[in-house]
Amino acid sequence: MGAALAVAGPVLADSWGSHYGSSFRETLSSFEGSRWVRSDGWRGSGYISCSWNRWNAAFQDGHLALSVTDQPSGRDRYSCGEYSTHRFYGYGSYAVSLKAVKAEGVMTAVSHYTGPPFNDPWDEITMGIAGKDPTKLEISYVANSVAQRGAVVDLGFDASKGFHSYGFDWKPDGIVWTVDGKPVHRVSGKPEELPRMPGRLMLRFWSAAGDTEWLHRFTYPGHPLTAEIASVSFREDPANLSN
Numbered sequence: 001m002g003a004a005l006a007v008a009g010p011v012l013a014d015s016w017g018s019h020y021g022s023s024f025r026e027t028l029s030s031f032e033g034s035r036w037v038r039s040d041g042w043r044g045s046g047y048i049s050c051s052w053n054r055w056n057a058a059f060q061d062g063h064l065a066l067s068v069t070d071q072p073s074g075r076d077r078y079s080c081g082e083y084s085t086h087r088f089y090g091y092g093s094y095a096v097s098l099k100a101v102k103a104e105g106v107m108t109a110v111s112h113y114t115g116p117p118f119n120d121p122w123d124e125i126t127m128g129i130a131g132k133d134p135t136k137l138e139i140s141y142v143a144n145s146v147a148q149r150g151a152v153v154d155l156g157f158d159a160s161k162g163f164h165s166y167g168f169d170w171k172p173d174g175i176v177w178t179v180d181g182k183p184v185h186r187v188s189g190k191p192e193e194l195p196r197m198p199g200r201l202m203l204r205f206w207s208a209a210g211d212t213e214w215l216h217r218f219t220y221p222g223h224p225l226t227a228e229i230a231s232v233s234f235r236e237d238p239a240n241l242s243n
Contacts, residue, residue, distance in 0.1 A: 020198055021087035025233040028064035028083075039082035041074060049078060049209040049218060056081035064229040066205035068106060070220050078220065080206040083229075088114065088198035091237040095167035095178070096203065097230040102160035105208040105218025106131035108227040110166060114199035121145050123195035125175060127166050131225075132216045134159040137166065139177050139185055143195050153177070153184045163230050171237060172196065203229055 026032065039052035051073035058065050058081075066081030073079040089112070100108035109128035114120040124142040135158055140150030157164070169176045174188035175195075187194070205227040211217035 019087045021085065021089045021234070023092070023234055023236045025231070027062075027231045028059070028229050029062045030059050035085060035087070036083055037086055039084060043074070043076060043080075047209060047215075048080070049076060049207045050080035051076040051078075052082045053079035055079070057083045061228075062230075064203070065226045066108075066203065066229065067224045067226040068205060068207045068220075069224045078207050080204075081227075082202060082204045082206075084202040085200050088118075088200055089234050089236075090198040091170050091172065091239070093167065093169045093233075093235045093237075094201065095165050095181075095231075095233045097163050097165045097232075098203075099161075099163045099228045099230075100129040100134050100159040101131050101205065101225050101227050102134045102158070103131040103218075103221065103225055104216040106225060107204075107206055107208065107215060108159075109202075109204045109206070111202040111204065112168075112170075112195075112199045113202055114197045115145075120197050123197040123199060125168055125170060125195055125199075126150075127168070127177065129159045130215055131160075137177075137179065137184070141175060141187070141195055143193055148187070151185050153179070155179060163228070170195070171239075201232070201234070203232070 038054040038057040040054035043051045053073045056067045056079050068078055068080045071079045096110050107128050107130055112125040115122035122142050122145040126140050128138045135155050137153040137155055141148050165180050167178045172191045176183050176186040207218040208215040
């Protein structure tokens with residue numbers, strides 16, 4: 001999985017950089033502006049062929065719907081959806097209940113990110129489901145601007161067929177990725193070898209640029225593609241609370 005999936009856009013570092021969030025659990029049935037922002041008018045990285053459009057992060061049937069549409073946006077032919085927190089969150093347990101999309105050239109992704117736009121070193125923890133094969137979960141991380149080797153986990157189910165919980169438990173000495181609450185991959189190391197900066201949680205659905213073995217070429221199918229997200233939770237590490 002490309003480690004640059006969550007490179008932030010033109011958000012000013014001092015807009016929210018001094019605000020740190022605490023534990024929460026939220027059902028994403030309507031827009032909550034005190035916690036979230038819908039990205040609009042820019043795009044994340046060279047991997048992406050669409051620009052974020054606030055209208056592509058909508059709410060329907062009691063869920064957050066992130067869509068790829070053929071509505072031109074900026075210099076791009078397509079629009080896509082990103083929903084991210086205002087605040088920055090640190091060590092703890094994260095979980096996102098979502099239903100991914102099965103289609104060539106798209107990615108349903110969750111990223112915990114901070115970096116130069118916020119006057120921080122680049123730290124990132126990612127999870128993603130490529131539409132070419134939604135039976136696989138792709139995971140990776142970046143520590144102090146150094147991308148680390150990722151992993152691909154066989155889910156044992158088609159993530160586009162229903163909602164499942166994807167998460168990670170993040171501590172100073174390691175990260176454990178989980179699916180439906182069960183550990184599926186872990187890394188450990190010294191704190192300086194792992195992400196350690198609080199970051200924003202970013203929920204994203206986007207179309208790929210070019211034709212790569214990683215994602216395959218995206219061809220618009222003639223109708224919007226939509227990833228659904230039901231809920232998000234963060235439980236702060238108790239050790240963090242005592243500091």
